[in-house]
Amino acid sequence: MSMIAAFYGGKSILITGATGFLGKVLMEKLFRTSPDLKVIYILVRPKAGQTLQQRVFQILNSKLFEKVKEVCPNVHEKIRAIYADLSQNDFGISKEDMQELLSCTNVIFHCAATVRFDDTLRHAVQLNVTATRQLLLMASQMPKLEAFIHISTAYSNCNLKHIDEVIYPCPVEPKKIIDSLEWLDDAIIEEIAPKLIRDWPNIYTYTKALGEMVVQQESRNLNIAIIRPSIVGATWQEPFPGWVDNVNGPNGLIIAAGKGFLRALKATPKAVADLIPVDTVVNLMLAVGWYTAVHRPKSTLVYHSTSGNLNPCNWHKMGVQVLATFEKIPFERAFRRPYANFTSNNFTSQYWNAVSHRAPAIIYDCYLRLTGRKPRMTKLMNQILRTASMLEYFINRSWEWSTYNTEMLMSELSPEDQRVFNFDVRQLNWLEYIENYVLGVKKYLLKEDMAGIPEAKQHLKRLRNIHYLFNTALFLIVWRLLIARSQMARNVWFFIVSFCYKFLSYFRASSTLKV
């Protein structure tokens, strides 16, 4: 019997960010392994015209939850969506709901955050810092609370090269920032933001670091743990391989590469690609929840959920495998044949952007215009290049994350728990994982049918022929222009033509002799 699964039995669990990528996988695993849990409270806001109930219905009826419905047929009754908007100071939770949360919650998983790199400082602080403080305040009023698990990111201290499982102080106190945001106007905030974030690459990582400090400062006598995942990728094993549901992180770039839009990336090929499967992160979260509640460590422990120091893979290996998978399982209606050129050189990167990205987009837009259609490729290309440039910081550096706490926890688990809640990334086979990942992007993000693969392969063959034709035509045009202007080019040209002519004459003569 799994001790971790048994621990969650009969428990009331509060999850923030349950409608997000990590949150959904967390709920799925909880229901599947502890179907006798009492209730999962999720803090949700209405979104995109959907009510809370519609959002929950959509999640529970997705493919991700197919297995859950077999193990826990009354899953609908065990999930309680509570209206909450974390960008409001009191979350906007009703009095009755708040009362229920305060009196019943046993474990909290705080996943909600804004993960946009370019969010405004005000919004990012509100969500990643102030909301965390507010939730901790709520937690301190929960008599039955056994553990509070805060999800941060391995990149919260990416201004350092070696990162230990400790909370590092930020130059400016979070409280000072929260207070000043109350009276400063938006224009001033955006002006001071770059000075505040200093050597952090973006507002997201900076506010996640502030969030950790808030956890440390407001922990009171709560049992708290922090988990820091690196780049969270598709599921490795559970509930099935390759599940993904948004275009964040590598997902958008895999789409852009598979569709042939993105063919070069400013990336250091040897830098560590610190991806971690989402189910591995979730298994660690559940194990940490159990350990924190049962063993009650004296201080707040930080756990790194990273792959780099246990089972490293680099961007070159990843790119090669992604390309190999595109060969086997191509995406439909590609713009160009997929190709992956990683360069860390600024000049080469600019060159590839001009030749491989912007020029084809402009040519295609001209074609659309000529055929009476609305041009759209340049806009799309700009969007993709903007996203790629936002991620550049993370694909041109390597970090070392120590994983003592994570390894200690692994050794504390029973063999059964190590199997059911496996977070040992050493067992991950990257080639297999990446193939399933790309397949998952095709199936679950692009919603492409596997039956379309032969047609997609045909399409790629056509694109290859167009590519050869285009290159030959381009070569001839450039050559013709050169001949017109340079005597040397003319001489070379006549030499080649006469050589070819002589070769053909010889070939014809020798074949006539044979007959």
Ligand SMILES: CCCCCCCCCCCCCCCCCCCCCC(=O)SCCNC(=O)CCNC(=O)[C@H](O)C(C)(C)COP(=O)(O)OP(=O)(O)OC[C@H]1O[C@@H](n2cnc3c(N)ncnc32)[C@H](O)[C@@H]1OP(=O)(O)O
């Ligand atoms: C050479 C080829 C290579 C081939 C081989 C390939 C091998 C694989 C290589 C993989 C290398 C991976 C490196 C990963 C490094 C991750 C590091 C993470 C580190 C920290 C991790 C964390 O701790 S935490 C999570 C990370 N947090 C994000 O990862 C959010 C980022 N992101 C944004 O911060 C905003 O996205 C940003 C960008 C501002 C734009 O902002 P923006 O305003 O311009 O655009 P929007 O985001 O509003 O998007 C407008 C609409 O475009 C849609 N769309 C957007 N991108 C799209 C896309 N690429 N493909 C299709 N569709 C896309 C979107 O879905 C919207 O569609 P709709 O309007 O219909 O909803």
Ligand SMILES: NC(=O)C1=CN([C@@H]2O[C@H](COP(=O)(O)OP(=O)(O)OC[C@H]3O[C@@H](n4cnc5c(N)ncnc54)[C@H](OP(=O)(O)O)[C@@H]3O)[C@@H](O)[C@H]2O)C=CC1
């Ligand atoms: N994905 C990754 O690569 C990594 C993620 N992390 C961390 O993991 C956690 C989860 O990330 P992930 O699942 O990928 O992110 P998602 O963007 O998929 O999910 C974010 C969640 O937060 C919720 N949320 C955002 N704003 C509000 C709000 N105002 N009120 C209520 N809920 C809100 C979202 O709700 P809604 O659906 O309504 O928008 C959603 O459920 C985050 O803390 C992130 O920092 C750490 C490292 C890497």
